[in-house]
Amino acid sequence: xxxxDGTATENSSFESWKKAYDSAAQRDVSFxxxxxxxxxxxxxxxxxxxxxxxxxxxxxxxxxxxRGPYASMYRTRxxxxxxxxxxxxxxxxxxxxxxxxxxGQTGLSVAFDLPTLMGYDxxxxxxxxxxxxxxxxxxxxxxxxxxFDGIPxxxxxxSMTINSPAAIIWAMYLVTAxxxxxxxxxxxxxxxxxxxxxxxxxxxxxxxxxxxxxLVVDTIEFASKEVPKWHPVSFSGYHIREAGSTAAQxxxxxxxxxxxxxxxxxxxxxxxxxxxxxxxxxxxSHVDFFEEIAxxxxxxxxxxxxxxxxxxxxxxxxxxxxxxxxxxxxxxxAQQPLNNxxxxxxxxxxxxxxxxxxxxxxxxxxxxSLPTENAAKVALRTQQLIAxxxxxxxxxxxxxxxxxxxxxxxxxxxxxxEIFDQIDELGGVVEAIEKGWFQREIGKAAxxxxxxxxxxxxxxxxxxxxxxxSEDDTKIETLYIGPEAERQALARHKAVKAARDESAVxxxxxxxxxxxxxxxxxxxxxxxxxxxxxxxxxMVDVLREELGTYREPPSF
Amino acid sequence: MxxxxxxxxxxxxxxxxxxxxxxxxxxxxDAGMEVIYGGLHQTPEIIAEMAVQEDVDxxxxxxxxxxxxxxxPEVKKLLxxxxxxxxxxxxxxxxxxxDIDALxxxxxxxxxxxxxxxxxxxxxxxxxxxxRRAAAGSA
Numbered sequence: 001x002x003x004x005d006g007t008a009t010e011n012s013s014f015e016s017w018k019k020a021y022d023s024a025a026q027r028d029v030s031f032x033x034x035x036x037x038x039x040x041x042x043x044x045x046x047x048x049x050x051x052x053x054x055x056x057x058x059x060x061x062x063x064x065x066x067r068g069p070y071a072s073m074y075r076t077r078x079x080x081x082x083x084x085x086x087x088x089x090x091x092x093x094x095x096x097x098x099x100x101x102x103x104g105q106t107g108l109s110v111a112f113d114l115p116t117l118m119g120y121d122x123x124x125x126x127x128x129x130x131x132x133x134x135x136x137x138x139x140x141x142x143x144x145x146x147x148f149d150g151i152p153x154x155x156x157x158x159s160m161t162i163n164s165p166a167a168i169i170w171a172m173y174l175v176t177a178x179x180x181x182x183x184x185x186x187x188x189x190x191x192x193x194x195x196x197x198x199x200x201x202x203x204x205x206x207x208x209x210x211x212x213x214x215l216v217v218d219t220i221e222f223a224s225k226e227v228p229k230w231h232p233v234s235f236s237g238y239h240i241r242e243a244g245s246t247a248a249q250x251x252x253x254x255x256x257x258x259x260x261x262x263x264x265x266x267x268x269x270x271x272x273x274x275x276x277x278x279x280x281x282x283x284x285s286h287v288d289f290f291e292e293i294a295x296x297x298x299x300x301x302x303x304x305x306x307x308x309x310x311x312x313x314x315x316x317x318x319x320x321x322x323x324x325x326x327x328x329x330x331x332x333x334a335q336q337p338l339n340n341x342x343x344x345x346x347x348x349x350x351x352x353x354x355x356x357x358x359x360x361x362x363x364x365x366x367x368x369s370l371p372t373e374n375a376a377k378v379a380l381r382t383q384q385l386i387a388x389x390x391x392x393x394x395x396x397x398x399x400x401x402x403x404x405x406x407x408x409x410x411x412x413x414x415x416x417x418e419i420f421d422q423i424d425e426l427g428g429v430v431e432a433i434e435k436g437w438f439q440r441e442i443g444k445a446a447x448x449x450x451x452x453x454x455x456x457x458x459x460x461x462x463x464x465x466x467x468x469x470s471e472d473d474t475k476i477e478t479l480y481i482g483p484e485a486e487r488q489a490l491a492r493h494k495a496v497k498a499a500r501d502e503s504a505v506x507x508x509x510x511x512x513x514x515x516x517x518x519x520x521x522x523x524x525x526x527x528x529x530x531x532x533x534x535x536x537x538x539m540v541d542v543l544r545e546e547l548g549t550y551r552e553p554p555s556f
Numbered sequence: 557m558x559x560x561x562x563x564x565x566x567x568x569x570x571x572x573x574x575x576x577x578x579x580x581x582x583x584x585x586d587a588g589m590e591v592i593y594g595g596l597h598q599t600p601e602i603i604a605e606m607a608v609q610e611d612v613d614x615x616x617x618x619x620x621x622x623x624x625x626x627x628x629p630e631v632k633k634l635l636x637x638x639x640x641x642x643x644x645x646x647x648x649x650x651x652x653x654x655d656i657d658a659l660x661x662x663x664x665x666x667x668x669x670x671x672x673x674x675x676x677x678x679x680x681x682x683x684x685x686x687x688r689r690a691a692a693g694s695a
Contacts, residue, residue, distance in 0.1 A: 114570035114621055118597075126599070129626025130570055203572025203596050243575045330575075334670040367670045369622075369652065446575050447582045454673050463671045478652060481622060554595030556565075556578040556585075 014044065030457050033288040035246035036448065037411075043403035051406055056301070060396045064304040066297050066409065067397040068355040069320035074393035079351075080358035081383045082159060082324065086111030086136035087370050088485035089492070090146035093136040097151060099373065105380060107358065109159040110147070111135035112169070117204045119165040119540030122489040132485035134370065135161075139489070140535045142496040144172040145179065154182035158189035159234070159324070159358075164206040166193035167215050168539050171526035174227065190231040190280055190324070193219055196257040196429055200438040202239040203552065206540065209430045211547040215522060216261060217268050222523040224275045231280040233261060234324065240438075241284035242330045244446020247295050250284060251412060252419035253438060255302055260429040262311055272311050276318035285347040285354070286328040290408055292347070293399060296354025298412035299323070325351035326360040332367045336462035337476050340364040345382050352386055353399055359383055369478040436555055443556060493535075500533040508532045509542055516546040561685050562612040566594030566603045568631065571621035576648060580616060583674035584681070600627060604634035607643055613685040617647035624651050628659050636663075642692060644684050648672065 021041060031039045051057065058064060061071030070076070083100055085108075086093045097108055113135040115127035121139040122131045131137045138144055148158075153176065162169045170191045177187050195212040198205045205212070216233060223232040237254035245253065258279065265275050281299065285292050303321040307313040327347035332340045341364050348361045361379040363371030371379070387393055399405045426432040433439075452458040459465050508529035515525040529539055565581040567574055574596060585591045592610050594603060607615050615635070619627055632645050641663075648668035651659075656667045666680055 114623075118570045120570075126570065129623040130621055133622030134571075134620075198572070203574055204570075205572075243573075244579075332670075368650065443575075443578045443582070447579050450579050450583075450674060454675060460671075480652075552596055554593050556581040556591075556593045 014046075017042070029459075032457075033247070033291045034286055034449075034458065035248065035288065035291060035445075036452065037246070037248075037291070043407045045403060047403055047407045048410065051410060053401075056410075057400055057406065063308070063316070063319060065300040065320050067400050069300065069322050069357075073355065073396045074352075074387075075396070078387050078393060079356050079383075080107045080157070081105055081380060081387075082107040082109045082358045082360055083376060083380055084109040084111050084159075084161065084326070084360050085371075085376065086113070087134070087479070088132040088136065088481055089488050090136055090138065090143040091488075092132070092485065094147055094149055094151070096373070096376075097147075100376070100380070101151070101156075103377060103380060104384065107157045107159065108151070109360065110161065112160075112162055113137045114204075116169070116536065117162065117164065119168075119206050119536060119544075121535045121537035122486065122493050124537055129486070131489050133481055137485070137489045138169065138172070138536065139493050140496050140533050141172050141175055141530045142492070142533060143489075144169075144176045144530075148176055148180075152182070153177040153180055154186045159192075160190070161192045163192055163195055163198050163202070163204055164212065165536060165540055166191045166195075167219050167522060168526050168530070168536055170219060170232075171523060172530045172536075175527055175530045184227045185229065187227055188229040190234050191219065192236060192282070193233045194236045194257060194282075196260060196433065197236045197239055197254070199433040199550075199552070200240060200253060200257075201243040201245075201442060205550050205552075207543065207547040208550040209433060212550075213261075213264050213430070214519075217264050218521045218523055220261070220265055220275050220278075221268065221270060221521055223278060224270065226523075228278075231278050234280045234282045235261070236282040238282050238284045238326050240442065241286060241328065243442045244330075244449060245442045246445050247286065247288070247291050248412060248415035249419065249441060249445065251295050251299055251302075252416040252423075254281065254283070255299065255306075255416060256420060256423050256429050258303070259306060259310075262307075266311065272307070272313045273315040273318050276307060276311070276313050277315055279318075279321075280357075281321055281323035283323050283325055283351075283356075284328050285325045285351040285356075287331045287343060287347065289346055289350050290405060292350040293354045294405055294408035294412050296323070296325075296351070296356070297397075297405070297409045298416065300355070301409070302413055302416055322357045324358040324360070325354070325356040327351070327362045329362055329366055331460075332362060332364070333460060333462050334367040336468065337364045337368065339462055340366075341378060341382065344379065345386070348382055349386055349390070349392065352392055353397075355397060365476055365478055368476070370481065372477055372479045374477070436553060439552070440555065496533055497535070504532040505529075505534045505538070508534050509538055512539055512542045513546060516543060561589045561614065561681065562592070562610060563589050563614045563616060563681060564592045564594055564603070564607050564610060564612045565616045565618070566598050566606070567596050567618050568598050568600055568603055568627045569619065569621055569623045570597060571619065571623075572596055573620045574618070576620070577616075577618035580618070580648070580674065580677060583678060584616075587678045587682070589678075589681070600630040600634055603631055604638055604640070607635060608638045608640050612643060613688070614644040614646060614681050616681075617645070617649075619647065619649040619651070622650065624649060624659065625655055628664050629662055632663055642688055644681070644688060646681065646684075648677075
């Protein structure tokens, strides 16, 4: 009876809720995401009125893949727990890989040191003080063989975070696997190989954009023919976000990069369905839980629609966006570092609820140093706790249909499309890079966040709230990489160079020069040179002469 | 009127993580300093040369790569050799406390770790440059 009378109807109406809400006190904080996007108090069915449950949300494993790339998701197989690791010499890192595999890790992920990322051997003057510091030093095939000693490469999948010299490092990996007795067509893994985001955010570039893109297309072409289970490029938003972008910028810039590579491959004459099925992505999972989940869901939908409608992809595997997630390094604090375990846990949970295919959870000590073995173990255990105790992996895309999450997903898609239009107006991704546009947009967002933080409009526990001024609020055990790693790497490198056939090396380097000039696919020449123990630095030096080097116009 | 503080912000070595360097550069500019941003992948030689040519009061280095024990002393040595030992050499990054102590013993100024505020940095550079200018003026 009461439900039928006017008072009850009015009481259950949106207007009366609004009245009650408006008359309630509100905490004195800004209700915004970490990307400074406003968040409303309540979302209702009205806010997703225009959302078609079939065309926009759909079902897992079905276009537009909003709910996940696969029909059964984690009920068939959990995400791959892939902890990024590398430090010191190849021997040191080989030991860490064996430790992680013994503790239930299911894939490897290689961190290289800065000289390797920049194409310098460990004995180059610019490598001084940097060898083995933030990753493992790989100067030649000999180091790669040591790195994977006792680890059968046909049985694990390996992700390698390498960009400018990616084609050469991948060639060394392929040769190492062949020497172990593996066939190229049975090797699985990923090379990051996303040079566009280097110019945009991470800034480890060597050559100018156009010849760099050519090398990337070479690897995609080679993979599609010879190493079909490999992901030759991982389109990466992670570093864009770490550099300070918003969630929507991370999403849009990353997808714009992916589409730029797609266009370059189509220009090479490749059929989109031969290469797009091996596309993979790499996103950040930051602190704002729902914003991140919406970002992942929107990414799948935008990608599926563009790949089908703009690039004519037909194979469903060319339309499904699959991604790796890493929790946000830039969200971790040096203050009260145990808190980082908790931050990482919910960021990882957002990745899982967003349907990630693999995951790296950061260690609590990463603002202080590379992780200790103990810190790395807690980070891995965090994933295992989510997988086996939380229950969230029992069902697929549990947040679908949430007014809030669907509305946020829609808004992410709209924001990304607006950014695509801006990039088009600038003349495309490469043009926008050369104009410094991405770099400025990210710099502005980073500065904005820092000022919001210092004004108290954003909160970081332990940094600007609940601060402990004691001496030991940052005291935990950290990993120290001393100068001995550099000495060992140098001694070993010298021995490798002394033992090789110099005329074979010279001939292999000449082939790299010749192939670079003639414009053929460079992968066979890189593999051939790796077999002679020509070094990374020697190969990159030939390319520096042939392709030129890039300097970013400094601006802030 | 007192000359504005001139500061060179640079990233030595191979590390490309420039978020911190750029945010600090923007904050110092907004605090009224004249900021020269040296850009990425600079050698200690180029940084010292720029500091001298631009006649700066302070050099701020951002190092997140672990190479700080090589790069800070090298820049300090080159500044001193070029007669610029009055220039404040400061900076920040991922630098363990023991290393900070060792670098300060070699004449490097305060080093700022993760969680430092822009206000702290700006106030430190203003105070330290002011102190050095006063000392030079009275000498």
